[in-house]
Amino acid sequence: MSYTMRDMQEKTGLSAPTLRYYEKEGILPFVERNEHHHRLYNDQNIEWVKFILALRATGMPLVEITQYVESYKKGESTISERRKMMLQHKKKVEADMSQTYLHLERINYKLALYDTLEAGLNNKQIKI
Incomplete structure (x- = not known):
């Protein structure tokens, strides 16, 4: 099945300029064109975009994504190289998540303090 640029925008949430940029930079490979030189996307392109978005959302720089695509x-012959890239990124994401969890614990602690203070100011009993 083929998709137009508009279809791709709807399916991925990316703008046309972003899709064109990803293609130009080699981040979105295998985009075909019709006889009028219009882009024709397919399900494989959609999966690539979803993968790219996952990598971007977890902090992978575009230059590293480009290296992965290349x-x-x-x-x-590059399976072990790609696996190594993904493993390194996974470790970074896990470390980031661990740090974020610690920050969340601090925020929750502060909220618990505020709940206690508000309860005291309002003469309410604290329910556990």
């Missing part, structure tokens, strides 16, 4: 294009 490695992917080289084929099966």
